[in-house]
Amino acid sequence: MKRSKSVNLVVVPLLAAAFLSGCGGEKETAYCVDKNNQVTDNENCDRGNNSSFFWFFGAAGLGRGSFAPAGDRINSTDKAALAKRGGFGSSARSGGIGRPTGKTIGGGFSGGS
Protein backbone atom coordinates (compact mmCIF):
# COMPACT_ATOMS: atom_id res chain seq x y z
CA MET A 1 0.00 0.00 0.00
CA LYS A 2 1.48 3.33 -1.04
CA ARG A 3 -1.36 5.46 0.24
CA SER A 4 -1.46 7.50 3.46
CA LYS A 5 -3.45 5.66 6.13
CA SER A 6 -5.40 8.75 7.02
CA VAL A 7 -5.57 12.33 5.85
CA ASN A 8 -7.22 14.30 8.60
CA LEU A 9 -8.12 17.85 7.63
CA VAL A 10 -9.01 20.09 10.57
CA VAL A 11 -7.56 23.50 9.79
CA VAL A 12 -7.95 23.37 6.01
CA PRO A 13 -11.81 23.39 5.85
CA LEU A 14 -11.92 26.35 8.25
CA LEU A 15 -9.40 28.31 6.24
CA ALA A 16 -11.16 27.46 2.98
CA ALA A 17 -14.50 28.69 4.33
CA ALA A 18 -12.89 31.84 5.69
CA PHE A 19 -11.22 32.61 2.38
CA LEU A 20 -14.38 31.94 0.36
CA SER A 21 -16.55 34.12 2.58
CA GLY A 22 -14.07 36.93 1.93
CA CYS A 23 -13.65 37.62 5.59
CA GLY A 24 -10.17 38.77 4.79
CA GLY A 25 -11.77 42.22 4.63
CA GLU A 26 -10.34 45.15 2.83
CA LYS A 27 -6.57 45.07 2.68
CA GLU A 28 -4.90 47.93 4.48
CA THR A 29 -2.28 49.89 2.64
CA ALA A 30 0.49 51.99 4.11
CA TYR A 31 1.07 55.27 2.29
CA CYS A 32 3.92 57.65 2.74
CA VAL A 33 2.48 61.15 3.16
CA ASP A 34 4.04 64.54 3.76
CA LYS A 35 2.93 66.86 6.55
CA ASN A 36 -0.03 68.03 4.44
CA ASN A 37 -1.20 64.41 4.14
CA GLN A 38 -0.34 64.39 0.43
CA VAL A 39 0.65 60.93 -0.84
CA THR A 40 4.26 60.65 -1.97
CA ASP A 41 6.72 57.91 -2.92
CA ASN A 42 7.37 55.21 -0.33
CA GLU A 43 11.09 55.86 -0.40
CA ASN A 44 10.68 59.21 1.39
CA CYS A 45 9.50 57.29 4.44
CA ASP A 46 11.79 54.29 3.94
CA ARG A 47 14.83 56.47 4.53
CA GLY A 48 13.53 56.97 8.05
CA ASN A 49 15.57 60.12 8.60
CA ASN A 50 13.15 62.87 7.65
CA SER A 51 10.60 63.79 10.29
CA SER A 52 8.40 65.61 7.77
CA PHE A 53 7.22 62.32 6.25
CA PHE A 54 4.67 60.00 7.85
CA TRP A 55 3.17 56.56 7.28
CA PHE A 56 -0.60 56.78 6.84
CA PHE A 57 -2.74 53.63 7.04
CA GLY A 58 -5.91 53.32 4.98
CA ALA A 59 -7.75 51.52 2.22
CA ALA A 60 -6.04 50.85 -1.11
CA GLY A 61 -6.58 53.14 -4.07
CA LEU A 62 -4.83 56.42 -3.34
CA GLY A 63 -2.46 57.69 -6.02
CA ARG A 64 0.63 59.85 -5.85
CA GLY A 65 -0.32 63.48 -5.12
CA SER A 66 -3.77 62.71 -3.75
CA PHE A 67 -4.62 63.66 -0.19
CA ALA A 68 -5.12 61.06 2.49
CA PRO A 69 -8.13 61.64 4.71
CA ALA A 70 -7.52 62.53 8.33
CA GLY A 71 -6.51 59.47 10.30
CA ASP A 72 -3.72 57.65 12.03
CA ARG A 73 -0.26 58.49 10.92
CA ILE A 74 3.08 57.59 12.37
CA ASN A 75 6.24 59.59 11.98
CA SER A 76 8.51 57.74 9.58
CA THR A 77 11.46 58.21 11.95
CA ASP A 78 9.68 56.47 14.85
CA LYS A 79 11.39 53.10 14.58
CA ALA A 80 10.41 51.84 18.00
CA ALA A 81 6.72 52.21 17.21
CA LEU A 82 6.97 50.88 13.70
CA ALA A 83 8.91 47.90 12.51
CA LYS A 84 9.72 48.45 8.90
CA ARG A 85 7.12 46.51 6.92
CA GLY A 86 6.30 45.79 3.33
CA GLY A 87 9.86 44.85 2.41
CA PHE A 88 8.68 41.59 0.88
CA GLY A 89 5.93 41.12 -1.65
CA SER A 90 6.67 43.67 -4.35
CA SER A 91 7.48 41.07 -7.02
CA ALA A 92 4.05 39.54 -6.68
CA ARG A 93 2.29 42.60 -8.03
CA SER A 94 2.93 45.81 -9.89
CA GLY A 95 2.87 49.43 -8.77
CA GLY A 96 5.02 51.39 -6.38
CA ILE A 97 2.64 53.71 -4.55
CA GLY A 98 1.49 52.50 -1.19
CA ARG A 99 2.07 48.97 -0.04
CA PRO A 100 -0.12 46.39 1.62
CA THR A 101 0.61 46.09 5.30
CA GLY A 102 -0.92 42.65 5.57
CA LYS A 103 -3.29 44.04 8.17
CA THR A 104 -6.91 44.12 7.26
CA ILE A 105 -9.45 46.79 7.96
CA GLY A 106 -12.46 45.42 9.74
CA GLY A 107 -11.82 41.94 11.07
CA GLY A 108 -10.04 39.26 9.14
CA PHE A 109 -8.08 36.18 9.89
CA SER A 110 -4.54 35.62 10.79
CA GLY A 111 -5.24 31.92 10.97
CA GLY A 112 -3.03 29.28 12.43
CA SER A 113 -3.70 26.53 14.85
Place this chain on the structure above:
Amino acid sequence: MDRHDSEPRQGWPAIIEEQGLIYWKTPLPDGEEISYWHEGAYYSLTSEEVYDIEAVARLMLEMLVEAGDYIIEENLFSQMGIPGWAVPRIKETWESEPPMIYGRFDFAYGHDSVPRLLEYNADTPTGLLESAAVQWYWAKDVFGEGVDQWNLLHEMLVGRWRELAQDGRLPGERLHMLHTSAEQSGEDFMTIGYMAEVARAANLMSEIVAIESLGYVEGEGFVDLAGHPVRTAFKLYPWEWMMREDFGTQALEHMGDGPGQTIWVEPIWKMLWSNKGILPVLHRLFPENPHILPAYFDGEQPKSLTSFVRKPLLAREGANATAVIDGKVVEEGPDQDYGEEGFVVQAYTDLGDYGAGARPVLGVWTVDVEPAGLGIRESDGLLTTNTSRFVPHVIAS
Protein backbone atom coordinates in the same frame (compact mmCIF):
# COMPACT_ATOMS: atom_id res chain seq x y z
CA MET B 1 -0.17 3.98 -17.63
CA ASP B 2 -3.68 4.41 -18.94
CA ARG B 3 -6.32 7.10 -18.85
CA HIS B 4 -9.92 6.20 -18.14
CA ASP B 5 -13.19 8.10 -18.24
CA SER B 6 -14.96 8.32 -14.92
CA GLU B 7 -18.25 9.57 -13.57
CA PRO B 8 -17.68 12.66 -11.41
CA ARG B 9 -19.00 12.42 -7.86
CA GLN B 10 -22.32 14.09 -7.27
CA GLY B 11 -21.68 17.55 -5.83
CA TRP B 12 -17.93 17.36 -6.36
CA PRO B 13 -17.34 21.15 -6.30
CA ALA B 14 -18.61 21.42 -2.70
CA ILE B 15 -16.57 18.34 -1.73
CA ILE B 16 -13.27 19.65 -3.04
CA GLU B 17 -13.86 23.14 -1.67
CA GLU B 18 -14.48 21.67 1.79
CA GLN B 19 -11.14 19.91 1.37
CA GLY B 20 -9.48 23.22 0.61
CA LEU B 21 -9.43 23.17 -3.18
CA ILE B 22 -11.20 26.52 -3.47
CA TYR B 23 -9.07 27.58 -6.43
CA TRP B 24 -10.45 25.05 -8.92
CA LYS B 25 -11.91 27.62 -11.32
CA THR B 26 -9.31 28.90 -13.74
CA PRO B 27 -10.36 32.08 -15.54
CA LEU B 28 -9.46 32.26 -19.23
CA PRO B 29 -8.58 35.48 -21.05
CA ASP B 30 -11.96 35.43 -22.84
CA GLY B 31 -13.83 35.51 -19.52
CA GLU B 32 -14.77 31.83 -19.57
CA GLU B 33 -13.82 29.60 -16.67
CA ILE B 34 -12.43 26.10 -16.81
CA SER B 35 -12.07 23.63 -14.00
CA TYR B 36 -8.53 22.95 -12.86
CA TRP B 37 -9.73 19.84 -11.00
CA HIS B 38 -10.90 17.15 -13.44
CA GLU B 39 -12.45 13.99 -12.05
CA GLY B 40 -14.18 13.12 -15.32
CA ALA B 41 -11.10 11.00 -15.92
CA TYR B 42 -8.32 9.31 -13.99
CA TYR B 43 -5.01 7.64 -14.69
CA SER B 44 -4.04 4.16 -13.59
CA LEU B 45 -0.47 2.96 -13.19
CA THR B 46 0.80 -0.51 -12.45
CA SER B 47 2.88 -1.13 -9.33
CA GLU B 48 5.87 -1.85 -11.57
CA GLU B 49 5.51 1.55 -13.22
CA VAL B 50 5.32 3.27 -9.85
CA TYR B 51 8.44 1.48 -8.56
CA ASP B 52 10.24 2.35 -11.77
CA ILE B 53 9.36 6.06 -11.59
CA GLU B 54 10.19 6.11 -7.89
CA ALA B 55 13.63 4.66 -8.61
CA VAL B 56 14.23 7.32 -11.25
CA ALA B 57 13.25 10.06 -8.79
CA ARG B 58 15.73 8.67 -6.25
CA LEU B 59 18.46 8.61 -8.86
CA MET B 60 17.59 12.19 -9.88
CA LEU B 61 18.05 13.39 -6.32
CA GLU B 62 21.54 11.88 -6.25
CA MET B 63 22.37 13.46 -9.59
CA LEU B 64 21.05 16.80 -8.34
CA VAL B 65 23.54 16.71 -5.47
CA GLU B 66 26.36 16.26 -7.97
CA ALA B 67 24.91 19.03 -10.12
CA GLY B 68 24.80 21.39 -7.14
CA ASP B 69 28.45 20.68 -6.35
CA TYR B 70 29.32 21.26 -9.99
CA ILE B 71 27.55 24.65 -10.15
CA ILE B 72 29.48 25.79 -7.09
CA GLU B 73 32.84 24.44 -8.30
CA GLU B 74 32.42 25.88 -11.78
CA ASN B 75 30.91 29.13 -10.50
CA LEU B 76 27.92 29.05 -12.86
CA PHE B 77 25.87 31.46 -10.76
CA SER B 78 25.84 34.40 -13.14
CA GLN B 79 25.03 32.14 -16.09
CA MET B 80 22.03 30.94 -14.09
CA GLY B 81 20.94 34.49 -13.31
CA ILE B 82 21.65 34.10 -9.60
CA PRO B 83 22.78 37.43 -8.13
CA GLY B 84 26.28 37.51 -6.68
CA TRP B 85 25.16 38.79 -3.31
CA ALA B 86 23.19 35.59 -2.73
CA VAL B 87 26.12 33.29 -3.51
CA PRO B 88 27.88 33.21 -0.10
CA ARG B 89 24.66 32.12 1.67
CA ILE B 90 23.88 29.58 -1.04
CA LYS B 91 27.30 27.99 -0.63
CA GLU B 92 27.11 28.09 3.14
CA THR B 93 23.64 26.50 3.40
CA TRP B 94 24.54 23.92 0.74
CA GLU B 95 27.16 22.71 3.23
CA SER B 96 25.30 23.22 6.54
CA GLU B 97 21.99 21.75 5.28
CA PRO B 98 19.32 23.70 7.19
CA PRO B 99 15.86 22.08 7.20
CA MET B 100 14.17 21.39 3.89
CA ILE B 101 10.71 19.98 3.43
CA TYR B 102 9.63 19.21 -0.09
CA GLY B 103 9.90 19.48 -3.86
CA ARG B 104 8.21 18.27 -7.03
CA PHE B 105 9.76 16.70 -10.11
CA ASP B 106 7.91 17.11 -13.37
CA PHE B 107 8.41 14.14 -15.66
CA ALA B 108 7.27 13.53 -19.19
CA TYR B 109 5.97 9.98 -19.46
CA GLY B 110 5.37 9.17 -23.11
CA HIS B 111 4.21 5.88 -24.53
CA ASP B 112 7.65 4.28 -24.17
CA SER B 113 7.12 4.55 -20.36
CA VAL B 114 10.50 6.20 -19.80
CA PRO B 115 10.26 9.10 -17.31
CA ARG B 116 12.13 12.13 -18.62
CA LEU B 117 12.84 15.07 -16.37
CA LEU B 118 11.22 18.33 -17.46
CA GLU B 119 12.19 20.28 -14.35
CA TYR B 120 12.39 20.18 -10.57
CA ASN B 121 10.32 22.62 -8.55
CA ALA B 122 12.42 22.72 -5.43
CA ASP B 123 11.62 26.08 -3.87
CA THR B 124 7.87 26.83 -4.03
CA PRO B 125 6.05 23.84 -5.52
CA THR B 126 2.25 24.01 -5.59
CA GLY B 127 -0.38 21.44 -6.44
CA LEU B 128 0.27 20.04 -2.99
CA LEU B 129 -3.17 19.97 -1.41
CA GLU B 130 -4.82 18.38 -4.44
CA SER B 131 -2.10 15.74 -4.56
CA ALA B 132 -1.88 14.93 -0.87
CA ALA B 133 -5.52 15.23 0.18
CA VAL B 134 -8.11 15.89 -2.53
CA GLN B 135 -7.18 12.99 -4.82
CA TRP B 136 -6.75 10.75 -1.77
CA TYR B 137 -10.38 11.39 -0.77
CA TRP B 138 -11.49 11.03 -4.40
CA ALA B 139 -9.92 7.57 -4.63
CA LYS B 140 -11.58 6.47 -1.39
CA ASP B 141 -14.97 7.84 -2.45
CA VAL B 142 -14.91 6.31 -5.92
CA PHE B 143 -13.12 2.98 -5.34
CA GLY B 144 -13.56 2.35 -1.62
CA GLU B 145 -11.14 1.78 1.25
CA GLY B 146 -9.06 -0.88 -0.48
CA VAL B 147 -7.92 1.38 -3.31
CA ASP B 148 -4.24 2.12 -3.76
CA GLN B 149 -2.61 5.31 -4.93
CA TRP B 150 0.99 6.50 -5.01
CA ASN B 151 0.44 9.00 -2.25
CA LEU B 152 2.27 8.94 1.07
CA LEU B 153 2.63 12.69 0.89
CA HIS B 154 0.49 13.59 3.89
CA GLU B 155 2.09 11.05 6.21
CA MET B 156 5.60 11.90 5.08
CA LEU B 157 5.08 15.66 5.48
CA VAL B 158 3.78 15.16 9.02
CA GLY B 159 6.71 12.88 9.71
CA ARG B 160 9.21 15.34 8.31
CA TRP B 161 7.97 18.26 10.46
CA ARG B 162 7.92 15.98 13.52
CA GLU B 163 11.45 14.77 12.88
CA LEU B 164 12.79 18.33 12.43
CA ALA B 165 11.07 19.43 15.65
CA GLN B 166 12.41 16.44 17.61
CA ASP B 167 15.91 17.16 16.37
CA GLY B 168 15.60 20.75 17.63
CA ARG B 169 16.02 22.19 14.16
CA LEU B 170 13.00 24.53 14.22
CA PRO B 171 13.83 27.43 16.55
CA GLY B 172 11.12 29.66 18.01
CA GLU B 173 7.82 29.10 19.76
CA ARG B 174 5.84 28.80 16.56
CA LEU B 175 6.29 28.37 12.84
CA HIS B 176 5.48 31.31 10.61
CA MET B 177 3.79 30.20 7.41
CA LEU B 178 4.16 32.91 4.78
CA HIS B 179 1.96 33.35 1.72
CA THR B 180 1.51 36.35 -0.56
CA SER B 181 -1.75 38.24 -0.23
CA ALA B 182 -1.35 39.30 -3.86
CA GLU B 183 -2.45 35.84 -4.99
CA GLN B 184 -6.23 36.12 -5.31
CA SER B 185 -7.43 32.62 -6.19
CA GLY B 186 -6.62 31.21 -2.77
CA GLU B 187 -4.08 28.72 -4.12
CA ASP B 188 -1.11 30.16 -2.23
CA PHE B 189 -3.16 30.72 0.89
CA MET B 190 -4.52 27.17 0.94
CA THR B 191 -1.15 25.62 0.16
CA ILE B 192 0.18 27.46 3.20
CA GLY B 193 -2.95 26.45 5.12
CA TYR B 194 -2.32 22.81 4.25
CA MET B 195 1.29 23.12 5.40
CA ALA B 196 -0.04 24.53 8.70
CA GLU B 197 -2.31 21.46 8.81
CA VAL B 198 0.50 18.94 8.51
CA ALA B 199 2.57 20.93 11.02
CA ARG B 200 -0.40 20.81 13.40
CA ALA B 201 -0.57 17.06 12.96
CA ALA B 202 3.08 17.03 14.02
CA ASN B 203 2.09 18.97 17.16
CA LEU B 204 3.61 22.22 15.97
CA MET B 205 1.95 25.57 16.36
CA SER B 206 1.93 27.82 13.34
CA GLU B 207 0.85 31.30 12.43
CA ILE B 208 -0.29 32.08 8.90
CA VAL B 209 1.08 35.43 7.82
CA ALA B 210 1.07 37.43 4.58
CA ILE B 211 4.69 37.95 3.58
CA GLU B 212 3.75 41.57 2.87
CA SER B 213 3.10 42.09 6.56
CA LEU B 214 6.44 40.77 7.75
CA GLY B 215 8.23 43.40 9.81
CA TYR B 216 11.89 44.02 10.42
CA VAL B 217 13.27 45.68 13.54
CA GLU B 218 16.86 46.85 13.55
CA GLY B 219 18.83 44.72 15.96
CA GLU B 220 15.98 42.26 16.50
CA GLY B 221 15.39 40.77 13.08
CA PHE B 222 12.08 39.77 11.51
CA VAL B 223 8.82 40.05 13.48
CA ASP B 224 5.19 39.24 12.76
CA LEU B 225 2.31 41.70 13.15
CA ALA B 226 2.09 41.08 16.89
CA GLY B 227 5.82 41.70 17.22
CA HIS B 228 6.73 38.04 17.83
CA PRO B 229 10.14 37.11 16.47
CA VAL B 230 10.07 35.05 13.27
CA ARG B 231 12.60 32.32 13.96
CA THR B 232 11.40 29.60 11.58
CA ALA B 233 9.59 30.71 8.44
CA PHE B 234 8.08 28.46 5.80
CA LYS B 235 7.54 30.58 2.72
CA LEU B 236 5.60 30.03 -0.47
CA TYR B 237 7.50 32.84 -2.10
CA PRO B 238 10.48 32.26 -4.38
CA TRP B 239 13.98 33.17 -3.31
CA GLU B 240 14.71 34.93 -6.58
CA TRP B 241 11.97 37.42 -5.70
CA MET B 242 13.02 37.78 -2.07
CA MET B 243 16.59 38.47 -3.17
CA ARG B 244 15.62 41.50 -5.17
CA GLU B 245 13.15 43.02 -2.72
CA ASP B 246 13.75 45.57 0.01
CA PHE B 247 14.19 42.98 2.76
CA GLY B 248 16.48 40.75 0.69
CA THR B 249 19.61 42.05 2.38
CA GLN B 250 18.12 41.60 5.85
CA ALA B 251 17.07 38.04 4.99
CA LEU B 252 20.65 37.23 4.01
CA GLU B 253 22.19 38.97 6.99
CA HIS B 254 19.86 37.43 9.56
CA MET B 255 19.81 33.86 8.28
CA GLY B 256 20.40 31.14 10.84
CA ASP B 257 19.15 29.53 14.03
CA GLY B 258 20.48 32.09 16.54
CA PRO B 259 18.56 34.87 18.33
CA GLY B 260 17.47 37.58 15.90
CA GLN B 261 17.93 35.16 13.02
CA THR B 262 15.49 33.24 10.85
CA ILE B 263 15.59 29.71 9.50
CA TRP B 264 13.98 29.89 6.06
CA VAL B 265 12.28 26.84 4.61
CA GLU B 266 12.96 26.01 1.83
CA PRO B 267 16.61 27.01 2.31
CA ILE B 268 18.21 29.49 -0.07
CA TRP B 269 20.42 26.86 -1.75
CA LYS B 270 17.24 25.53 -3.39
CA MET B 271 17.82 28.36 -5.87
CA LEU B 272 20.29 25.94 -7.46
CA TRP B 273 17.75 23.18 -8.04
CA SER B 274 14.64 25.19 -8.89
CA ASN B 275 16.51 27.22 -11.51
CA LYS B 276 16.07 25.84 -15.05
CA GLY B 277 19.84 26.21 -15.46
CA ILE B 278 20.02 22.93 -13.56
CA LEU B 279 18.80 21.20 -16.76
CA PRO B 280 21.86 21.96 -18.96
CA VAL B 281 24.08 21.19 -15.97
CA LEU B 282 22.49 17.74 -15.54
CA HIS B 283 22.83 17.09 -19.26
CA ARG B 284 26.49 18.13 -19.19
CA LEU B 285 27.20 15.76 -16.27
CA PHE B 286 25.04 12.84 -17.39
CA PRO B 287 24.79 13.09 -21.19
CA GLU B 288 23.91 9.41 -21.66
CA ASN B 289 21.23 9.20 -18.99
CA PRO B 290 17.91 8.24 -20.61
CA HIS B 291 15.93 10.25 -18.07
CA ILE B 292 17.66 13.53 -18.80
CA LEU B 293 16.82 15.39 -21.97
CA PRO B 294 19.54 17.20 -23.87
CA ALA B 295 19.50 20.79 -22.59
CA TYR B 296 21.66 23.85 -23.09
CA PHE B 297 21.99 27.39 -21.90
CA ASP B 298 20.38 29.43 -24.69
CA GLY B 299 22.94 30.07 -27.41
CA GLU B 300 25.01 26.98 -26.64
CA GLN B 301 22.68 24.49 -28.33
CA PRO B 302 23.86 22.69 -31.48
CA LYS B 303 22.27 23.74 -34.78
CA SER B 304 20.97 20.21 -35.18
CA LEU B 305 18.55 20.78 -32.30
CA THR B 306 15.44 21.95 -34.15
CA SER B 307 12.71 20.61 -31.86
CA PHE B 308 12.91 22.05 -28.38
CA VAL B 309 11.21 23.99 -25.62
CA ARG B 310 12.82 27.27 -24.68
CA LYS B 311 12.15 28.17 -21.05
CA PRO B 312 13.14 31.14 -18.89
CA LEU B 313 15.68 30.30 -16.17
CA LEU B 314 13.13 31.50 -13.63
CA ALA B 315 9.43 31.06 -14.34
CA ARG B 316 6.46 28.96 -13.39
CA GLU B 317 3.47 27.34 -15.05
CA GLY B 318 4.91 27.48 -18.55
CA ALA B 319 5.08 31.27 -18.55
CA ASN B 320 7.16 32.71 -21.40
CA ALA B 321 8.05 29.24 -22.64
CA THR B 322 8.09 28.49 -26.36
CA ALA B 323 7.72 25.10 -28.03
CA VAL B 324 9.54 24.74 -31.37
CA ILE B 325 9.19 21.68 -33.59
CA ASP B 326 11.27 21.26 -36.74
CA GLY B 327 12.30 24.89 -36.47
CA LYS B 328 8.75 26.24 -36.25
CA VAL B 329 7.15 27.81 -33.20
CA VAL B 330 4.10 25.67 -32.46
CA GLU B 331 3.06 26.98 -29.07
CA GLU B 332 3.81 29.82 -26.67
CA GLY B 333 3.07 29.96 -22.96
CA PRO B 334 1.42 33.01 -21.38
CA ASP B 335 3.58 36.13 -21.28
CA GLN B 336 4.31 37.04 -17.67
CA ASP B 337 7.51 39.02 -18.24
CA TYR B 338 9.87 36.21 -17.28
CA GLY B 339 13.12 35.67 -19.12
CA GLU B 340 15.13 38.72 -18.14
CA GLU B 341 17.79 36.49 -16.55
CA GLY B 342 18.09 34.29 -19.62
CA PHE B 343 16.75 31.05 -21.04
CA VAL B 344 17.53 27.39 -21.40
CA VAL B 345 16.73 25.21 -24.37
CA GLN B 346 15.58 21.66 -23.69
CA ALA B 347 15.08 19.02 -26.37
CA TYR B 348 11.42 18.45 -27.15
CA THR B 349 9.90 15.24 -25.86
CA ASP B 350 6.45 13.87 -26.60
CA LEU B 351 4.24 13.82 -23.51
CA GLY B 352 2.08 11.23 -25.22
CA ASP B 353 -1.59 11.44 -26.12
CA TYR B 354 -3.43 9.32 -23.56
CA GLY B 355 -6.85 9.81 -25.16
CA ALA B 356 -8.90 12.79 -26.27
CA GLY B 357 -5.63 14.68 -26.82
CA ALA B 358 -4.76 14.69 -23.12
CA ARG B 359 -1.02 15.08 -22.50
CA PRO B 360 -0.01 14.35 -18.91
CA VAL B 361 2.94 15.52 -16.86
CA LEU B 362 3.78 13.46 -13.80
CA GLY B 363 4.46 15.56 -10.73
CA VAL B 364 6.53 13.33 -8.46
CA TRP B 365 6.68 14.72 -4.94
CA THR B 366 9.71 14.47 -2.73
CA VAL B 367 9.77 14.95 1.03
CA ASP B 368 13.28 15.65 2.27
CA VAL B 369 15.15 13.32 -0.13
CA GLU B 370 12.50 10.60 -0.48
CA PRO B 371 9.94 10.19 -3.27
CA ALA B 372 6.52 10.62 -1.63
CA GLY B 373 3.73 10.53 -4.18
CA LEU B 374 2.29 11.50 -7.52
CA GLY B 375 0.08 14.29 -8.85
CA ILE B 376 -0.79 14.33 -12.55
CA ARG B 377 -1.64 17.42 -14.53
CA GLU B 378 -2.68 17.18 -18.16
CA SER B 379 -3.13 19.68 -20.93
CA ASP B 380 -4.43 19.67 -24.47
CA GLY B 381 -1.37 21.46 -25.81
CA LEU B 382 2.35 20.77 -25.76
CA LEU B 383 3.12 23.03 -22.80
CA THR B 384 1.82 22.44 -19.30
CA THR B 385 0.58 25.84 -18.18
CA ASN B 386 -1.79 27.46 -15.73
CA THR B 387 -4.69 26.19 -17.86
CA SER B 388 -3.77 22.54 -17.41
CA ARG B 389 -5.96 20.25 -15.27
CA PHE B 390 -5.23 18.12 -12.26
CA VAL B 391 -6.41 14.56 -12.85
CA PRO B 392 -6.41 11.97 -10.03
CA HIS B 393 -4.78 8.55 -10.33
CA VAL B 394 -4.84 5.09 -8.81
CA ILE B 395 -2.47 2.14 -8.75
CA ALA B 396 -4.13 -0.63 -10.73
CA SER B 397 -4.64 -3.73 -8.61
